[in-house]
């Protein structure tokens with residue numbers, strides 16, 4: 274089996290391009306491209322384009338809290354989720370669930386704020 278002259282991987286006879294590096298085949302050993310023509314390594318490209326910041330969507334956070342209350346808060350704040358889960362359960366026990374009318378929106382508010390703070394820290 275012939276080998277690609279660019280990356281050295283084997284290729285099928287008759288293949289027009291190297292499956293690994295995309296080199297046109299069959300290729301003769303070409304002189305190395307000048308540095309400025311070489312494709313930038315991925316790390317450099319990522320740096321130029323700016324790495325994607327780890328980011329928590331405020332909308333997703335709010336939706337999760339709307340749907341799941343304290344459990345939805347885990348997405349943006351684990352500690353908040355634990356606090357609100359405990360508070361919700363205890364208060365709901367005393368108030369036969371009426372307190373959820375207060376704790377549920379509080380969860381949504383808290384998780385949205387937590388997601389925003391999280392994003393601010395990543396700037």
Ligand SMILES: [Zn+2]
Pocket residue numbers: 277278279280281282291292293294295296
């Ligand atoms: Zn190749």
